[in-house]
Amino acid sequence: MSHPEHALILKMVEKLDGVIIEAGYSPDGSFVLHDVEEEEKVHSLRYHSEKLAVAFGILKGDCHAAIKLIARVTEREIVLRDANRFHHFKDGSCSCGDYW
Known part of the structure; x- marks a missing residue:
């Protein structure tokens, strides 16, 4: 609630x-x-915090870069789909080769 863009995120x-x-x-x-x-x-x-994070990422347009880092620091593989393709994030990179 203390985020300066809290209302916009909601x-x-x-x-x-x-x-x-x-x-x-x-x-x-x-x-x-x-x-x-x-x-x-x-x-x-x-x-929930994950939905707030996704909403913020969409607003700021840096989802792809952020998710690559999240996959790296959490040592997890994250699979997401955008309007065109599936993205497999692992070890700080994405299967699309940043072509999104």
Whole structure:
């Protein structure tokens, strides 16, 4: 909440949430480990840190570079799909050869 662009990030999360719900996404409250009402679980899922990070990355346009670094520092392989292709991020590089 202390981020200077917090309101803008929340607007993007809400926009994305609407789009993915139209595409068939249905929040699964079973992933929320708190004993709260279903409505609060859905709210928690909507504003989860990963969704905030993705929204920020989309707003700032540096998703590709950031995800390459995330894959490297976490020592994980991350697979994502954009409008054109799948991207396989591993060891700080991407399968697209930065052609995205």
